[in-house]
Amino acid sequence: MSELQKKRNSYYTDVFKRFKRHKLAMFGIAMLTIIILAVLLLPMIFKLDPYTTMVAPALSRPSVKFILGTDATGRDNFARLLYGGRVSLLVGLASTFISIIIGVPLGLIAAYYRGIAEIVIMRIVDIFMSFPSMVLIMVLVSIMGPSIWSVTVVIGVLEWTQFARQIYGTALSIREKEYIEAARAVGASDFRIITRYILPNSIAPILIAATFRTAAAMLQESTLSFLGMGVQPPQASWGNILYNAQSIAILSTRPWMWVPAGILLILTVLSVNFVGDGLRDALDPKMKV
Amino acid sequence: MHKSKIIKLLCLFVVVGLLAGCVVGCGGGSNEKATPEQGSKTESSTAPVKHDVVTMVMTSAADTLNPYNISGNYGDVIFDQIFDRLVYVTASGKVLPRLADSWEMSSDYKVATFHLNKNVKWHDGEPFTADDVVFTAQLITNKDVVSNRRSYFSSIEGTDENGVAAEPSKIGVVAVDPYTLEIHFKTPTDINAFLQLDSTRIYILPKHLLKDADPAHLDADPYFQKPVGTGCCIFDKQVPGERYELTANKDYFLGTPNFNKMVIRVMDAASIVPGLMSGEVDLTSAQGEVPISDWPLLKDAKGIVPASVKSYGYQYMTINCSKEYFKDARVRRAFSMAINRKNIIDQLLFGEGVIAVGPMPPHHPYFNQAIAGDPYDPEGAKALLQEAGWDFNRELEFFVPTGNKVRENSATLIQQDLAAVGVKTKLQVMDFTTEINYLRQSKGDLGLLGGAGSIDPDDVRILLAPGTNMNFSHYDDPSLFELATEARNKPTFEERKPLYDELQKKLVEEMPYVWLYHANVLMAHRDIFENIPVEDFPNLNYAAYSWTFKE
Numbered sequence: 001m002s003e004l005q006k007k008r009n010s011y012y013t014d015v016f017k018r019f020k021r022h023k024l025a026m027f028g029i030a031m032l033t034i035i036i037l038a039v040l041l042l043p044m045i046f047k048l049d050p051y052t053t054m055v056a057p058a059l060s061r062p063s064v065k066f067i068l069g070t071d072a073t074g075r076d077n078f079a080r081l082l083y084g085g086r087v088s089l090l091v092g093l094a095s096t097f098i099s100i101i102i103g104v105p106l107g108l109i110a111a112y113y114r115g116i117a118e119i120v121i122m123r124i125v126d127i128f129m130s131f132p133s134m135v136l137i138m139v140l141v142s143i144m145g146p147s148i149w150s151v152t153v154v155i156g157v158l159e160w161t162q163f164a165r166q167i168y169g170t171a172l173s174i175r176e177k178e179y180i181e182a183a184r185a186v187g188a189s190d191f192r193i194i195t196r197y198i199l200p201n202s203i204a205p206i207l208i209a210a211t212f213r214t215a216a217a218m219l220q221e222s223t224l225s226f227l228g229m230g231v232q233p234p235q236a237s238w239g240n241i242l243y244n245a246q247s248i249a250i251l252s253t254r255p256w257m258w259v260p261a262g263i264l265l266i267l268t269v270l271s272v273n274f275v276g277d278g279l280r281d282a283l284d285p286k287m288k289v
Numbered sequence: 290m291h292k293s294k295i296i297k298l299l300c301l302f303v304v305v306g307l308l309a310g311c312v313v314g315c316g317g318g319s320n321e322k323a324t325p326e327q328g329s330k331t332e333s334s335t336a337p338v339k340h341d342v343v344t345m346v347m348t349s350a351a352d353t354l355n356p357y358n359i360s361g362n363y364g365d366v367i368f369d370q371i372f373d374r375l376v377y378v379t380a381s382g383k384v385l386p387r388l389a390d391s392w393e394m395s396s397d398y399k400v401a402t403f404h405l406n407k408n409v410k411w412h413d414g415e416p417f418t419a420d421d422v423v424f425t426a427q428l429i430t431n432k433d434v435v436s437n438r439r440s441y442f443s444s445i446e447g448t449d450e451n452g453v454a455a456e457p458s459k460i461g462v463v464a465v466d467p468y469t470l471e472i473h474f475k476t477p478t479d480i481n482a483f484l485q486l487d488s489t490r491i492y493i494l495p496k497h498l499l500k501d502a503d504p505a506h507l508d509a510d511p512y513f514q515k516p517v518g519t520g521c522c523i524f525d526k527q528v529p530g531e532r533y534e535l536t537a538n539k540d541y542f543l544g545t546p547n548f549n550k551m552v553i554r555v556m557d558a559a560s561i562v563p564g565l566m567s568g569e570v571d572l573t574s575a576q577g578e579v580p581i582s583d584w585p586l587l588k589d590a591k592g593i594v595p596a597s598v599k600s601y602g603y604q605y606m607t608i609n610c611s612k613e614y615f616k617d618a619r620v621r622r623a624f625s626m627a628i629n630r631k632n633i634i635d636q637l638l639f640g641e642g643v644i645a646v647g648p649m650p651p652h653h654p655y656f657n658q659a660i661a662g663d664p665y666d667p668e669g670a671k672a673l674l675q676e677a678g679w680d681f682n683r684e685l686e687f688f689v690p691t692g693n694k695v696r697e698n699s700a701t702l703i704q705q706d707l708a709a710v711g712v713k714t715k716l717q718v719m720d721f722t723t724e725i726n727y728l729r730q731s732k733g734d735l736g737l738l739g740g741a742g743s744i745d746p747d748d749v750r751i752l753l754a755p756g757t758n759m760n761f762s763h764y765d766d767p768s769l770f771e772l773a774t775e776a777r778n779k780p781t782f783e784e785r786k787p788l789y790d791e792l793q794k795k796l797v798e799e800m801p802y803v804w805l806y807h808a809n810v811l812m813a814h815r816d817i818f819e820n821i822p823v824e825d826f827p828n829l830n831y832a833a834y835s836w837t838f839k840e
Contacts (some may be wrong), residue, residue, distance in 0.1 A: 011827075024294050024297065024298070052705065053701055053702055053705045054632060054702070054705075056638065057636060058636040058637065059582075072582065072637070072638070072694075072698050073637070073698045073701045073702055074636060080652065086348055146718075227397070228691065228718070232716065232717075232718055233697075233701055233703070233716065233718070234701055234716070245557040245579055245580040245584050246557075247558075247559050247562075248559065248562050248563045248583055248586065249562070249582050249583040249584075249585060249586045250567075253586070266301075270297065270300075270350060274297065277293065277294070277297075
């Protein structure tokens with residue numbers, strides 16, 4: 001192994017070691033693994049069906065066959081919980097992905113080229129950041145018609161600004177480093193410099209921000225669905241399970257209808273946040289993000 | 290450990306603790322907030338107890354305070370307090386005097402004469418006379434006025450079937466003298482049809498305040514910001530979308546109300562029972578019912594009186610008959626046969642309702658006992674669809690309005706029932722006003738709606754009138770409408786019943802709307818009322834002036 005490779009390997013093993021020391025992050029990883037495996041595999045193992053109504057009388061109590069009972073139209077609550085988890089996780093991850101795809105290139109271009117590009121892009125960032133995002137998301141979703149895709153796209157398209165700003169800041173400082181000047185002297189193209197030199201060195205804060213964004217996006221989807229503006233029936237999401245529990249009778253006499261979804265949402269969001277904390281500490285303990 | 294980690298752990302414990310607290314602590318708990326004031330003690334021991342503020346609830350704000358241009362019935366809760374109509378129709382169909390003391394029909398059943406109460410005053414002190422009724426009729430039937438609620442005038446001479454008059458000054462509403470009113474009908478009419486149905490939406494507006502209003506921009510007239518009526522409450526102010534505040538009309542001609550103020554609050558359905566339990570809300574309205582999911586809680590709730598009221602209301606599914614593939618009645622019948630209505634009654638309504646054969650429920654005086662609705666027959670439905678050449682790849686757009694949880698959930702069940710016979714649908718949930726607009730614009734394929742119904746069977750006629758904005762199915766075959774009009778124009782029950790029997794039979798054969806169920810209206814009020822005619826609420830009648838309170 002070359003010296004360089006050994007150095008790179010030992011950097012990542014260091015990162016991994018530091019991450020392992022972060023107890024809450026390990027707890028988060030464990031929790032997320034369990035939740036993700038559960039929502040992906042359990043429905044197939046137990047052949048769960050969240051869509052068919054009247055599998056048992058409406059609003060049945062938990063039983064051996066349906067461990068979380070049924071909802072107001074007789075659908076299996078446990079199946080809806082797991083499928084709902086898929087939706088909530090999917091919206092969280094996919095919308096974050098969209099935000100990264102938009103924000104990172106814009107931030108890199110603004111930082112590298114400076115000048116007009118920087119002025120225009122950073123002012124666009126300012127404009128987007130001046131809107132109260134939740135309100136704008138609600139308006140756009142109701143115009144586009146609420147659905148899992150409109151929610152994903154709208155959240156993704158409105159929350160890219162933090163990624164752009166983050167990578168802009170990091171890239172600005174990297175840009176001044178000597179190895180960048182060296183690369184330019186050797187004749188590397190702009191594209192190559194940005195993608196091969198600047199991007200890998202500025203990706204760490206993006207990764208961390210991505211975890212927090214995922215958690216926030218999941219909460220945003222839940223808020224929208226709780227208000228009736230997100231994922232629509234018959235699709236389930238943790239938010240719209242909570243929406244259907246808006247009734248004092250269900251809240252007070254049927255806790256199995258809403259407590260599991262609420263707890264899973266909290267656990268998932270917390271776990272993702274813990275992982276983000278762990279990553280932040282592991283990648284650079286001295287970094288202020 | 291880092292401080293942020295400690296904080297995050299603390300948050301976790303706090304949240305879990307809160308959840309646990311919620312589960313343990315929730316349930317029951319009624320703190321009575323409002324206490325009725327004692328009226329001044331006079332020698333008479335029957336001095337009515339005066340209550341200070343009565344709070345009623347409805348689940349949606351009225352989109353306008355113009356009673357002739359609202360969508361839906363939310364505004365009617367307010368209008369019944371601030372306006373008067375000619376008569377008061379009770380749940381049993383008995384017609385009681387209101388603005389009119391008495392009335393009689395001419396022997397040719399074409400002219401109804403109303404003798405008006407001489408003590409009625411507008412809230413600004415001006416006397417009410419027959420001229421106000423004439424003015425209201427002439428104003429609203431004016432074609433320049435934008436109104437979606439004037440078909441109720443369409444039985445009056447000089448109007449067309451939409452209630453529009455070519456020459457409003459010539460319509461058949463005549464003030465013989467200040468307190469005698471004549472209504473001339475186009476054809477011989479059963480006066481009960483006019484009284485029990487049409488007149489229930491004819492709120493009398495003041496001539497002296499609106500005579501200079503521009504008909505083309507009536508809605509924009511400042512009068513409708515703070516309407517003045519003759520009713521038992523005076524409109525005070527509104528907080529848009531949140532509440533309407535009214536004060537009692539001490540000079541009301543049928544008696545001073547036993548409260549000082551009425552507040553009509555707009556709350557979402559989930560907050561109604563908590564509101565009753567905490568004392569924030571005193572009573573429900575027909576436009577703010579107890580949600581079925583909370584209904585079982587009221588059985589054991591202290592201090593709350595539940596009342597399950599049979600109504601003439603009906604819930605139905607619209608089918609966009611302007612689309613080619615819905616023109617075949619076999620397709621519509623198949624849809625009807627595919628739907629398991631009993632499931633909806635048992636699972637969604639917990640038995641608080643009955644299956645709908647047509648728009649009239651079994652307790653309706655005109656109900657046709659001889660017909661049966663379509664049985665639940667998915668196999669038969671599939672066969673019928675195949676026979677009619679239905680394209681099973683087609684996906685239909687199915688509009689579902691919010692505001693009625695049972696109706697929203699019924700959409701899911703109906704979607705599954707249709708899927709079971711091979712019909713694909715896509716649900717689109719939207720607010721009620723948007724759905725009405727979409728249906729009127731002939732968008733989509735299926736929709737869910739409800740009718741308030743009436744003890745008069747003519748209620749369904751406007752749904753069948755080709756080319757009008759209440760024909761949500763765009764059903765353009767005029768024969769049903771003509772039959773309904775003929776039935777309406779017969780002057781006695783005995784002559785109308787056979788025609789309505791025929792109409793109900795045809796409504797099942799043709800199925801322009803898929804009749805679904807009649808839900809009981811679930812009312813409740815706090816135990817502060819001595820006398821309150823809850824059973825009249827579904828008829829848009831609240832008789833607030835007659836409410837009496839306990840100590």
